[in-house]
Each structure stands twice: as C-alpha cells, then as structure tokens.
Amino acid sequence: MPTLLAFPAWRDNPYLNLLYLAPRGAGWDVQGTTAYEELVKRTRGLGRGDVLHVHWTQPICQTAPDEATARERLETFVDTVTSARASGVRLVWTVHNTLPHETAYRDLEIELAERLGELADTVIQLNSHTVEAVADEYALPVGKVVTLPHASYTGIYPESVTxxxxxxxxxxxxxxxxxxxxxxxxxxxxxxxxxxxxxxxxxxxxxxxxxxxxxxxxxxxxxxxxxxxxxxxxxxxxxxxxxxxxxxxxxxxxxxxxxxxxxxxxxxxxxxxxxxxxxxxxxxxxxxxxxxxxxxxxxxxxxxxxxxxxxxxxxxxxxxxxxxxxxxxxxxRRYTPYAMSRDFLRILDGGSPLGPTSGEQGPPSAEQGPTSAEQGPTSDEQVAASA
The missing domain is CATH 3.40.50.2000 (Glycogen Phosphorylase B;)
Structure with missing residues (x-):
C-alpha cells in the first residue's frame, strides 16, 4: 500500500489523528515526523504513488538558528520535494495559517508558501475563503485548491460532566x-x-x-x-x-x-x-x-x-x-470527524469528496477551486498547532 508522510505530525494532535482514520482503514501506511532533517531524509525515501502531506510550515525555516541556515533549509526542502515529485510522489499542502504565528524570517516564509503552491498537486483549505484571506501575503493556485472543512470533535471529547x-x-x-x-x-x-x-x-x-x-x-x-x-x-x-x-x-x-x-x-x-x-x-x-x-x-x-x-x-x-x-x-453534529476523514481519503484517491451525508448538513463538501462568487481576493491563530 502507498505511504503517506505527514509533516509535522505530533502524536497527540487530535486533528491529525482524526483526519487519517479513513486512510489508515483503507490501507494507507500513514507515517509522520516533526523534525526538519527527518522530513528531508524520509521524503527522499518515498516512491511513486506515495504522498507527502505538509501541514504547518513553521519547523522548516523558522526553527533555524539564523537566516542563512533558514535559506539553506528552504532550498534543500524545495529541491527534495521537486526530486520526489519527479519520481511520482504527490504533494498535498493543507493551509492552516496565513503564516506561522511567530515568524523570525518572514520573507523566507512567504517564499516557502509560494513554492509550496507551485509544487503542490493539491492545496487544501479549511476555510472556504482562504484564497482571499492569504492574498495579501501570497497567491494560492486556484485550480489546485480543494475545500475540506475542519470537522467538529463529536464523539471524541468526553461529555460526561454537566x-x-x-x-x-x-x-x-x-x-x-x-x-x-x-x-x-x-x-x-x-x-x-x-x-x-x-x-x-x-x-x-x-x-x-x-x-x-x-x-x-x-x-x-x-x-x-x-x-x-x-x-x-x-x-x-x-x-x-x-x-x-x-x-x-x-x-x-x-x-x-x-x-x-x-x-x-x-x-x-x-x-x-x-x-x-x-x-x-x-x-x-x-x-x-x-x-x-x-x-x-x-x-x-x-x-x-x-x-x-x-x-x-x-x-x-x-x-x-x-x-x-x-x-x-x-x-x-453536521460534519463529524469520520466524514472529514472519508472526504480526505477521496482526495487522496483522486476523487471528489462526498461532503456531508443527508444527516450531516452544514459545512460544504470539498470543492475544486472557489465558486464564481469567490474568484480572486476580495478583501490571523489556528487553531494551536491545532489550538
């Protein structure tokens, strides 16, 4: 079965654990790392049909001790991903924040976002107006953008206390x-x-x-x-x-x-x-x-x-x-964790997400690109990573 390498992948992050439920159930080998060096090493080991899924970008440049090292990290990452894509690896990028909340090398972070947009096969936005929201910093490739709403945590957190x-x-x-x-x-x-x-x-x-x-x-x-x-x-x-x-x-x-x-x-x-x-x-x-x-x-x-x-x-x-x-x-109750995970699996498999079932009305199903009313810019935590 194909491998999905998630970055950064904290074991206790509830969003990531929920997102990958359906892919794991379908046989995907879901792996992850939080370290930049390990990201580069393991990306080089991916092959045709595998997926690199980038979430929060802060560990790539912003944890570097100085700007020169941050620049080197950026170039190494881009070269590594470019080579992996030439070998048949797909890149999926989920845009959680416009930019990392605490940014030491702002220009490099904007450049990284631009390069990710260029390299990505699919860009996932959680908020359906992300393209407009980030437009002051960088442009997302509209034709690659898919909306996958953040599900609730229904059934995950205990509701045992009044x-x-x-x-x-x-x-x-x-x-x-x-x-x-x-x-x-x-x-x-x-x-x-x-x-x-x-x-x-x-x-x-x-x-x-x-x-x-x-x-x-x-x-x-x-x-x-x-x-x-x-x-x-x-x-x-x-x-x-x-x-x-x-x-x-x-x-x-x-x-x-x-x-x-x-x-x-x-x-x-x-x-x-x-x-x-x-x-x-x-x-x-x-x-x-x-x-x-x-x-x-x-x-x-x-x-x-x-x-x-x-x-x-x-x-x-x-x-x-x-x-x-x-x-x-x-x-x-309109859009539950497994519904989100199911829709993400369909994105991985190259299909169109189903969206909420008849009993799950509410947040829209994932759609390819903005609608006609959402073209171009018209107009800042996350959530920690995740909240």
Whole structure:
C-alpha cells in the first residue's frame, strides 16, 4: 500500500489523528515526523504513488538558528520535494495559517508558501475563503485548491460532566456569568486584550468569572499576572489539559472568547461547538463569510477601541448563551470527524469528496477551486498547532 508522510505530525494532535482514520482503514501506511532533517531524509525515501502531506510550515525555516541556515533549509526542502515529485510522489499542502504565528524570517516564509503552491498537486483549505484571506501575503493556485472543512470533535471529547459538575470542580458559582479561554496561552492569541476586556466587563456584569487554561510559556506568565482583571474572579491553569480536563473547562463556561490576531482557522472554535458553547471571534472577513450566519458565533471589531469592542460583544453573547449553546451543539453534529476523514481519503484517491451525508448538513463538501462568487481576493491563530 502507498505511504503517506505527514509533516509535522505530533502524536497527540487530535486533528491529525482524526483526519487519517479513513486512510489508515483503507490501507494507507500513514507515517509522520516533526523534525526538519527527518522530513528531508524520509521524503527522499518515498516512491511513486506515495504522498507527502505538509501541514504547518513553521519547523522548516523558522526553527533555524539564523537566516542563512533558514535559506539553506528552504532550498534543500524545495529541491527534495521537486526530486520526489519527479519520481511520482504527490504533494498535498493543507493551509492552516496565513503564516506561522511567530515568524523570525518572514520573507523566507512567504517564499516557502509560494513554492509550496507551485509544487503542490493539491492545496487544501479549511476555510472556504482562504484564497482571499492569504492574498495579501501570497497567491494560492486556484485550480489546485480543494475545500475540506475542519470537522467538529463529536464523539471524541468526553461529555460526561454537566455544567454544574464542571463548576463545582473548578470552584465557580453556579449562577456566575462565566467566560473562558482554553488552549495554549501565547501572545498572538490576544490574551492581554481579553484580560483588559474582562476588567471592563467586570464593572458591567455582576459576579463575572474568567477561566484561563492552557500551556503558558515561562516568559509569558509574568505578563498575564500583570494584566489580571481587578474585581473579576479568575480561575487559572497554566499547563496542558487532558481531554477530560478540557471538557470540564469548556463545560464550566457560558461563552468562549478567542481574540486571536489574524486567525485563519481555529480548532478551539470547533471544540467549543462540540461541547455546546458559543464563541466570540474577531470580525475578519473570511470568518464572517464562514460563520456569519451562525447564531452561536459573535464578532467584535478588531480595530479602534478593541478592548471596548470585545467587552461589548462578550456582554451581548452572555445574554443569549443558553439558546446559542444549543445551536452550537447542533452545528457540531453536521460534519463529524469520520466524514472529514472519508472526504480526505477521496482526495487522496483522486476523487471528489462526498461532503456531508443527508444527516450531516452544514459545512460544504470539498470543492475544486472557489465558486464564481469567490474568484480572486476580495478583501490571523489556528487553531494551536491545532489550538
């Protein structure tokens, strides 16, 4: 059976594990690595009919100690992939972010994206407006682009705790209006904006609680401490969460807030929907185009007085959170993990994805290229890798 080499492939990344379910079941030998050197070595060992599937590009150039080494890595990678394609290896690139969120060599990263677009046999976009969203940085080859929406996590994360049980576990009063941020806590995720907005909101909403949970770098933690909102109950956990712990933190919140800077896709958004929690996102054109009709997604303007804008959007979302939480859970059932994996397998096999079945209406099936209404640019986390 053919080999699929995924890069970078972290064993505990839920999105990757779900995506490759159907290919593994169909007999594909799914392998992976997270190291650049191993990527080059193993790509050279691929043969006709095999697939190299590139996801997040940050480890190729951005982990280099200096720009000269980053340039060398880029050229070696491109030469290696070019040679592999001449031997019958296919390249699939999934665009998770416009650019890596923390970029030391920006120009090289843009060049890498352009070269990947040129070399790829198929470019997968999770958000159907990715072509427009990345156009300010680089152009994606429209004729190669396929839309494969990010599925929910239905059936994956345990839903064994009630809202009451989750709040008792975390020490949150049952009737306290509660907003949450769960995922790796990093500067690009707009965490200080969230803290400032929570302080504003605390003066308007009685007995407000803020939940913060996720791995936090040692150099970021002092900044969090300095900006903690006054007069707001804050419950924190600055480390990785197990799947069960993740469910507790989401279930304890009324509204999840993700004020990411230049977010393209967010796995956290889909996890929130899976656990029936409405979300607040920045009003980016591609996000509005994708989720603007969903009652469980609210938007704030990421310009002007951003703190006040965010506080206002969260306050409004809290008012309707019980109703929109049910809408979020309904959305999550429309496109399930195995449906996504099945569609990815059809892409690998050269066919057209089936899309949602009759019982899975919602996110569109994967389509080759944009529709006539999506031609060209018209107009920033991910999701960590993945959230």
């Amino acid at each position: 809202r009451r049980q989750a709040r008792e576990h975390l020490g949150v009063p049952l009737l306290s209006p509660t907003i949450g941020f769960v995922g790796q806590i990093r500067p690009y995720k707009g965490i200080t904006t969230l803290l400032a907005a929570a302080e504003v909101l605390g003066s308007q909403v009685e007995d407000l609680t803020l939940l913060l949970a996720g791995k936090t770098r040692d150099d970021v933690l002092p900044e969090i401490d300095r900006h903690l909102p006054r007069d707001v109950r804050t419950v924190r956990h600055h480390d990785f969460l197990s799947d069960a712990e993740m469910s507790v933190w989401f279930s304890a919140a009324d509204v999840m807030v993700f004020p990411y800077a230049r977010v393209l896709n967010s796995g956290s958004l889909l996890l929130a929907a899976t656990l029936g929690r409405p979300c607040v996102l920045p009003r980016e054109p591609h996000l509005v185009a994708e989720f603007g009709d969903e009652s469980w997604v609210s938007f704030y303007r990421p310009s002007g007085d951003v703190v006040q804008n965010l506080a206002g959007a969260v306050r409004r979302a809290l008012v309707s959170s019980r109703r929109t939480g049910h809408d979020a859970a309904s959305y999550a």
